[in-house]
Amino acid sequence: MDGNSIELLLVSDHNLSNFASVFKGIAGGRFTVMMAPLDQVVPTLHQAHPLGRHAMVWTMPERVSSGFQQARAFGTVEAQLVLEEVDRFADSIRTAATSLHTIYLPLWQIDPAERYGNHELHADHGVHALLMRMNLRLCERVSDLSNVHVMHGQRWTQKAGPGAWSQRLWFMTKTPFSNEVYQAAAKDLLALADAARGHRVKLIVLDLDDTLWGGIVGDDGWENLRLGGHDALGESFVTFQRTLRSLKDRGILLAIASKNDHRVALEAINNHPEMVLKEGDFVAMRINWQDKAGNIADMVNELNIGLSSVLFVDDNPVERARVKAFLPDVMVPDWPANKLLYDQFIRTLPGLDTGVLSAEDTIRTRLYAEERARERSKSDTSDVNTWMRSLEMRVEAGPVSEADHVRVHQLFGKTNQFNLTTRRLSDTELRTLRAHPDHAVWSFRVSDRFGDAGLTGVLGMDLSHPHVAVISDMILSCRVMGRMVEETILHVAHDIAKKAGRSTLVVNYHPTSKNRPILEFLERSGLERSSEHQFTWDVAKDLPCPDTLHLMIPHTTR
Amino acid sequence: MNPSENLRMEQLIRNVLDGMNAFLPAAERIPTDPSTILMGDGGHLDSLGIANFIVSLEEALEQGSGRSIPLSDQDLSDIFGANSVTIRSFPEYLSHRLQR
Numbered sequence: 001m002d003g004n005s006i007e008l009l010l011v012s013d014h015n016l017s018n019f020a021s022v023f024k025g026i027a028g029g030r031f032t033v034m035m036a037p038l039d040q041v042v043p044t045l046h047q048a049h050p051l052g053r054h055a056m057v058w059t060m061p062e063r064v065s066s067g068f069q070q071a072r073a074f075g076t077v078e079a080q081l082v083l084e085e086v087d088r089f090a091d092s093i094r095t096a097a098t099s100l101h102t103i104y105l106p107l108w109q110i111d112p113a114e115r116y117g118n119h120e121l122h123a124d125h126g127v128h129a130l131l132m133r134m135n136l137r138l139c140e141r142v143s144d145l146s147n148v149h150v151m152h153g154q155r156w157t158q159k160a161g162p163g164a165w166s167q168r169l170w171f172m173t174k175t176p177f178s179n180e181v182y183q184a185a186a187k188d189l190l191a192l193a194d195a196a197r198g199h200r201v202k203l204i205v206l207d208l209d210d211t212l213w214g215g216i217v218g219d220d221g222w223e224n225l226r227l228g229g230h231d232a233l234g235e236s237f238v239t240f241q242r243t244l245r246s247l248k249d250r251g252i253l254l255a256i257a258s259k260n261d262h263r264v265a266l267e268a269i270n271n272h273p274e275m276v277l278k279e280g281d282f283v284a285m286r287i288n289w290q291d292k293a294g295n296i297a298d299m300v301n302e303l304n305i306g307l308s309s310v311l312f313v314d315d316n317p318v319e320r321a322r323v324k325a326f327l328p329d330v331m332v333p334d335w336p337a338n339k340l341l342y343d344q345f346i347r348t349l350p351g352l353d354t355g356v357l358s359a360e361d362t363i364r365t366r367l368y369a370e371e372r373a374r375e376r377s378k379s380d381t382s383d384v385n386t387w388m389r390s391l392e393m394r395v396e397a398g399p400v401s402e403a404d405h406v407r408v409h410q411l412f413g414k415t416n417q418f419n420l421t422t423r424r425l426s427d428t429e430l431r432t433l434r435a436h437p438d439h440a441v442w443s444f445r446v447s448d449r450f451g452d453a454g455l456t457g458v459l460g461m462d463l464s465h466p467h468v469a470v471i472s473d474m475i476l477s478c479r480v481m482g483r484m485v486e487e488t489i490l491h492v493a494h495d496i497a498k499k500a501g502r503s504t505l506v507v508n509y510h511p512t513s514k515n516r517p518i519l520e521f522l523e524r525s526g527l528e529r530s531s532e533h534q535f536t537w538d539v540a541k542d543l544p545c546p547d548t549l550h551l552m553i554p555h556t557t558r
Numbered sequence: 559m560n561p562s563e564n565l566r567m568e569q570l571i572r573n574v575l576d577g578m579n580a581f582l583p584a585a586e587r588i589p590t591d592p593s594t595i596l597m598g599d600g601g602h603l604d605s606l607g608i609a610n611f612i613v614s615l616e617e618a619l620e621q622g623s624g625r626s627i628p629l630s631d632q633d634l635s636d637i638f639g640a641n642s643v644t645i646r647s648f649p650e651y652l653s654h655r656l657q658r
Contacts, residue, residue, distance in 0.1 A: 025583040
């Protein structure tokens with residue numbers, strides 16, 4: 001859970017002690033690292049694991065496949081037999097995935113400097129080709145498991161350079177890699193684990209001049225900006241913008257904080273033929289001469305996003321230093337001095353992993369644009385209830401269907417503010433919960449006259465007690481917070497408890513560093529506070545649905 | 559080794575330990591003052607730590623001298639039972655060890 005240490009089990013057929021030390025040094029107290037018995041990979045994968053445990057399963061290809069070992073010794077090997085060995089290993093991973101929260105699985109590799117003759121890449125019997133096929137097979141056999149992350153270990157050895165493989169350490173301690181490799185692996189693992197827990201970049205705030213294009217638009221005019229064309233610098237900015245657009249298409253929001261004349265900058269964005277990013281790609285803009293840190297804080301407040309989910313990109317070290325000093329939670333990487341390296345640099349940053357994409361991710365910018373229109377309409381209406389009625393909101397509630405599963409899993413994984421317990425259920429844990437006869441897991445879809453916010457709320461209820469119905473999970477996307485959807489979820493929970501014949505509704509709040517908004521809601525909800533973190537309601541008493549919206553509950557079986 | 563060679567070696571050892579410490583969590587870092595016991599009774603290095611240290615030292619010696627000075631292929635098994643070898647005493651120890 002958020003704020004608590006995660007258990008990470010290292011499962012390996014070689015010595016990972018150095019990796020464990022390096023990882024602990026980087027991750028601090030966020031993980032409790034444990035080592036499975038050395039070279040007991042399959043037995044460890046088949047044992048039951050406690051709830052919430054993560055595991056890294058790092059193996060050597062020759063330990064998983066005796067056929068591959070034979071191939072390295074220049075023996076004749078049937079590729080099909082090797083792939084069957086990979087399948088058996090993948091089956092063990094699949095078994096482990098049913099009880100482990102998340103599995104991190106580095107791809108197999110051997111030192112690329114090892115030479116295996118002229119036919120080392122021969123499709124049938126080349127050693128390096130065989131290893132590629134093994135890796136591909138492994139990827140294919142686990143690709144349907146959302147809690148198994150195959151990791152690109154080649155990136156780590158490449159980054160570590162010629163000393164990545166240490167024969168000295170291998171023969172002395174059965175440690176194959178240098179600490180530089182382990183450092184790169186640890187950073188990747190941490191980024192993946194953070195993404196799985198919802199700690200990821202949600203908003204990239206961009207400067208304009210010499211960041212999105214080459215040159216100063218106010219001085220040079222938009223026609224003379226270095227952007228596209230037969231020009232190395234111009235081409236690099238177009239490539240950088242394409243990458244940003246692809247991040248936007250994966251659900252990461254883009255915004256602008258630029259010291260410029262608003263009209264002049266917009267003219268460049270809208271008129272320059274090589275601009276990849278258009279005005280509509282940005283959810284917020286502060287193009288003025290004010291302090292950038294203040295502008296960023298203002299946008300973050302407007303978008304209701306935590307500062308720790310923000311990445312600030314600016315070529316100017318003075319502006320970066322200012323934002324670092326005044327908004328220390330914002331991620332402010334030291335941007336490369338060479339502009340040709342912008343695209344390569346952003347691709348290496350952690351925190352941009354988005355995991356499994358839901359339909360909402362691909363249209364997130366549009367959803368925020370609709371929210372802005374909604375907020376504008378708010379300023380036209382003096383009374384909040386009148387404004388909410390004018391939205392013509394519809395909330396559709398029902399048990400989570402298979403089609404909703406990915407999005408609900410994502411909400412469990414990434415919602416921080418309005419989240420009762422912030423327990424990060426794995427895909428399997430969520431499926432188990434949904435199938436449990438004493439549990440109800442409902443989803444809430446919200447729409448209004450401005451558009452469809454999609455599946456934005458989750459309610460989990462534990463009905464295993466004969467008299468008490470416990471709200472085990474209550475999650476709401478910040479996009480629809482403060483629009484009485486919270487009250488609607490409580491109303492539905494009350495309805496479920498009543499239909500199940502329970503006399504008391506109980507809400508147990510688990511505090512984290514970020515979920516105070518849900519506590520504040522519970523405090524003003526009218527529920528009785530029975531202890532510091534517990535609220536109750538007598539089911540015999542009505543808990544009405546807000547009259548500012550229309551609640552639809554299709555026929556349900558639970 | 560003469561005294562100045564000893565001092566140079568001592569500094570090299572501290573650099574090697576600094577390099578190792580850069581990858582370790584604060585609680586596992588090895589002190590680098592000359593009296594730090596590296597191995598033997600009260601030593602800061604366990605068997606894996608000794609192996610890491612020997613390999614790192616070998617690489618540092620190679621980089622410093624431009625030639626191969628193999629340590630890791632020596633029979634260093636008595637290192638593990640050595641009596642309280644410190645950063646200061648390690649150069650002498652190694653010198654004796656390699657002259658055998």
